[in-house]
Amino acid sequence: MIRPIVRSQNASHPLKRKLDEDSANHAVAKRQHVSTAQGVESEPLKKPSTLKRRRDNEAEVFAPSKQARTAPPPSILQLPNELLHEIIGYVPIEGLKAFTQTSSLFKEIAAPRYFVEADFEVPRPGAFWLSVCSGDCEALLLWRRTQAFSLPENIFFHMMSATDRELLVLDIFFQSLPRLRDISTSINLSCLGASFSSRVVASLLESIKGAGCPELTYSGNPLSQLSHVSIPRNLPHPAIPSRIKSLTVRSSILFAAPVIPFMFATLFHSPLTELILTDTHMSESQWTRLLRELHFSQL
Structure with missing residues (x-):
């Protein structure tokens, strides 16, 4: 005996389901468009691409650190005194005079050389x-x-x-x-x-x-004849x-x-x-x- 096939009320045709999904997506897009037009900003979440993340990582590796950027440059005063004496030997007399006004250490190192150049016998x-x-x-x-x-x-x-x-x-x-x-x-x-x-x-x-x-x-040097010598009182x-x-x-x-x-x-x-x-x-x-x-x- 052949029984007739009865379709369930919940089942729908595939073409109909496709049309329903497109309609729903269109409604959502329309609501977003209307919200944006009314001044409500939408903030869609965007993940950075793998290439951009790699580029950012490389920039962090090669960029100088904040501590390195703010650190003062190396000072010449960190050199040994023997080397500073050698450097002073190549400085002209005007430069030696400037060195003596820079710091106490340079004053003591450059002064003897300055006295020699200035022909001043200490x-x-x-x-x-x-x-x-x-x-x-x-x-x-x-x-x-x-x-x-x-x-x-x-x-x-x-x-x-x-x-x-x-x-x-x-x-x-x-x-x-x-x-x-x-x-x-x-x-x-x-x-x-x-x-x-x-x-x-x-x-x-x-x-x-x-x-x-x-x-x-x-x-x-004597002055000319003094015409008047005033003796102060009290x-x-x-x-x-x-x-x-x-x-x-x-x-x-x-x-x-x-x-x-x-x-x-x-x-x-x-x-x-x-x-x-x-x-x-x-x-x-x-x-x-x-x-x-x-x-x-x-x-």
């Missing part, structure tokens, strides 16, 4: 004397800042064509000396030429006195007591107006035991007035 500790010429002023200031600095017993300054700049450098040198104690250095300062001012000389002499030097000798006591015991002056510039305060403060407030004044170009009446004002208890 005295040994405890030396009896040191001679300083016009071209030695900057080398003298550098020597003051080195660990090998040691004051000799006497310093002779021979400024054959002195300038304001050179005397200002000497002024800075003596201003740094009060930090030392028990200074017993005698200063002999000879300033020749007409390229410096008496105001700079006055400042330099004040610094020499403030450094505590016990002996001072100054000589220089000179205040200096903040730093003068230690000058021996004063020798062989120039009339110390009686010029800018230098008079130093001169008379030294005469009135110093423990002088020796005083020599020559080549002052002072008249007899001026000498008479000056000696009337001076009273030396130890001369």
Whole structure:
């Protein structure tokens, strides 16, 4: 007996299922399109391709790390001192001067070479004397800042064509000396030429006195006849007591107006035991007035 084939109500024709799926996909796409048009952004998930991931990995391998990018470059100070001395030997004098201003280490390494190039003879500790010429002023200031600095017993300054700049450098040198104690250095300062001012000389002499030097000798070109010597009244006591015991002056510039305060403060407030004044170009009446004002208890 042949039974008729009855199809289930849930079963559907394959063609019909295909049409239903296409219709559903079209509806979803339409809803996404409408949502985007209304301002709702869609964020589909996209996975990077295998090629892009490989390229990113290679970039990370060859790119410098953040620590390497921020690390400072290697310093020349990391080299051995023996090699630094060899390098300094090839540097010209202007470069040596710049090296001495870079760091304490370079200052100590480059300074001896700079002194040789500048023809400045550094005295040994405890030396009896040191001679300083016009071209030695900057080398003298550098020597003051080195660990090998040691004051000799006497310093002779021979400024054959002195300038304001050179005397200002000497002024800075003596201003740094009060930090030392028990200074017993005698200063002999000879300033020749007409390229410096008496105001700079006055400042330099004040610094020499403030450094505590016990002996001072100054000589220089005589000025023209002094028309007037003004003796200041009621000179205040200096903040730093003068230690000058021996004063020798062989120039009339110390009686010029800018230098008079130093001169008379030294005469009135110093423990002088020796005083020599020559080549002052002072008249007899001026000498008479000056000696009337001076009273030396130890001369």
